[in-house]
Amino acid sequence: MAHNIKILPGATVCEDCTLEGDITIGGGTVIHPRVSIIAEGGPIIIAEYCIIEEYSTIIHKKSDKQENPPKPLFIGAHNVFEVACKLESIYGHVGESNVFECRSFVGEEVKVGSGCVIGAACTLTAPQILADNTVIWGSEHHVREALEKQPSQLLQLDFLSKVMPNYHRLRKPNVHKRQPSRQSQEPSPKP
Amino acid sequence: MAYLTQPDYVRYICTCGQLKPITSLYFCRHCLKIRCGFCICHEVDSHYCPNCLENMPSSEARLKKNRCSSCFDCPSCYHTLSTRASLVQPRQQEGAGDGKVENKHQKKMYYLACFNCRWTSRDVGIPDQPVASGGWPERPNPFATQINQLLEYYKAIALQEKQEKIEKERKKFAIRGKYLTLTDKTGLTGAMARNIAGLPSSDSGSSSIIAKFVPSQASAEVEELPEDYFTKEVNLNQITSMPQRLLSPEWQPTDVSRLHPIAKLLSVKRSQRCRECDHNLTKPEYNPGSIKFKIELLAFYHIPEVKIISYEPMKAGENSTVLLKLSNPTAHEMTLCLMNPEDIPQVDNEEEQLENSLEKSLTLDKESAACKPAAAPAWRRAAAPCVRAVGPPVRVSVPQRDDAAEYDDDATHDANDVIVWRKANKLGVRLQVATEAAASRGGAALLALALQYSYRNTVPPAANAPNQRNHILYTTALLSLGNVA
Ligand SMILES: [Zn+2]
Ligand SMILES: [Zn+2]
Ligand SMILES: [Zn+2]
């Protein structure tokens, strides 16, 4: 698989994570160690100010339904992927300000709107569309509708981007603003 | 841990006949008997809030309807709500706002949020509060006056009945005993004393409340359902669930938008008391933050513990071997003898009497008391053991518990046919058991095992009591050995 990883300035991406395929990481986004982002079915674009915590997995799955050339999986701004959550998608678009809580699982054919919360250990496998501000929680997958979007984690992002460089090896941003990203090189992660 | 997560394989028979695992039993050091939650007195020691750990005297708790005034539960998922702060810029009047003032006037405002289902007090339009704790608007109870009326009415009735009873008593004891009451001595009557003390004359107050009370009327006329009730599409996200409604019985909100934070229910610290000798079996420390006990007479610390290591499949009419682990939790050496329950020597029927009086005091069904003399002990009704120990009774001696023992490893090896291994205050024994020939296949193979054990009482004896320290005690355990093959 051809690796083409674009890290925009301001993003904090730990070296110790698995990035495969065509991935773009927006500025202000923090990616913790041990995260797997696998773009096997098409490019993944992660917008600004997302937090992706340890052991989370984001996969753009291969699929026959996918058109050619494959559409990217676009993940909106201010999304929070908590520890060990898993998002699989074959196509599509994830809105903004969603929270994927610890060990949650969002299957291939789930379309996530904006401001949604997928509660800890909740698994969504059936094809469905989550309307904006849907909150799912508990082992019985209760659903309710929040009045407003989840508050953004700007303070936390600020803190993480300051602290992470002190304790982790980071991948350097390889795309500069106002520059086409054609000649960007893939950083060589040391084994 | 196994006691928490696994089924109860070994159950002891409490003095009252209940079957309980050793971890939910108590041992009264004064009566030398096993007690369980069913046959002891539970007393409330103190009320406290499980969230903020604030102590509350019982009178205050009653006044606050056993709820904490500063902690809340989520009305949507019943999790505890947390207070969150947000920086708010107060709205400036047009024209008056200039940059300098704006920065200064950033104010912290607080709202309640649930971290489980993300419900917030803003969802239902409760205004943010300027202080972190308290001050949350209380929703008035629409039936407050009616409830107060009812309360007053029943209080009045209770008072009246009490007075009538006193009246009756007085008439009954027309012939006075040798003691003079105060009113006799002084020639005062109760009513006069009341008058002098400036209290309202008792019966007139209560009777007027009773007279004035208007009972509620049932009416056949019910409000019509809205026209579109059956045709309008239902949005389940807008409607509360049954548990959500029942959580606040005063309002029973049908709409999600009418949910209101629920004041946290208080918890109690309780002490437990032996019914027979009135000694405390457990007494917690007063401080709500502490989980320690001042008195903690748990069976786990006093009676030998039996665990099943392994067993051969039980076949009807055949013998099998069971491996058991016995441990001595006490600080004294213990001689243990495993036998069949019917070999326990009959003690005087004092026990029986207690049992009877206990059952009476618990107002159990008469039936059980009636069938008692003829029938087997109470636990037999719940469980029918079909496996029994055979061969000579196993008699072993188990050393005392020694916290330092785990550091030395020179285990005494006196292993033989019966004792498989020994380690500190534990030992493994091999027991021969026989299954009844009549046992049905697939039925539960229950082994009833009586334990005779020596027990040294460390309670200083009362002045006049005989100084007897060493006792031979009996207890019976039921062991589940799978199913009859
Ligand atoms: Zn009992
Ligand atoms: Zn409280
Ligand atoms: Zn909640």
Ligand SMILES: [Zn+2]
């Ligand atoms: Zn007692």
